[in-house]
Amino acid sequence: DQQVKQNSPSLSVQEGRISILNCDYTNSMFDYFLWYKKYPAEGPTFLISISSIKDKNEDGRFTVFLNKSAKHLSLHIVPSQPGDSAVYFCAAAGATSGTYKYIFGTGTRLKVLA
């Protein structure tokens, strides 16, 4: 049962344009959402997070939007840069099955073309 889904395994975007990465979740108990970036041969790196009491959080070129009614969040990167090329994981945290824990999506590979 995949509670956090990233339906696009890959995405290619031209340098300077906007990258939009999407994530859907099924469990309404999730109350905290995060995005991580992962380069090859490295561990994931925290990017940005959002609490369920907000619908938008911005940090420089990165903005996360949360639509609780649709159980959907998205990460916008603008402008996209070649160094943004990586795998992006969304994660949802909350009390599920009796314990509080993180559930990660399967990742979206972003390629920013120069």
Next chain:
Amino acid sequence: DSGVTQTPKHLITATGQRVTLRCSPRSGDLSVYWYQQSLDQGLQFLIQYYNGEERAKGNILERFSAQQFPDLHSELNLSSLELGDSALYFCASSAETLTDTQYFGPGTRLTVL
């Protein structure tokens, strides 16, 4: 550099064997998490320890166990290894709770032949 260290970087072993993966959290972090990333899969949360005690449990098999020691380093023990256990195993640490940012180590790549 996240400040989280994991050893070894690579591990190759045979089916049926037992291995131990080690993780040292960032200085001052009390929580340690273990994740498994298989080929083409997302990160699967295995288990969390907080200040030496088990705090949360995810999809961890009974053949796997973990512990956190008084100096806060953690070990993940994998036994009766199967081919399907081949994966990247990540350790992460955070200050205290699950809503604190988790900092990931570089991972241990386990190959079971």
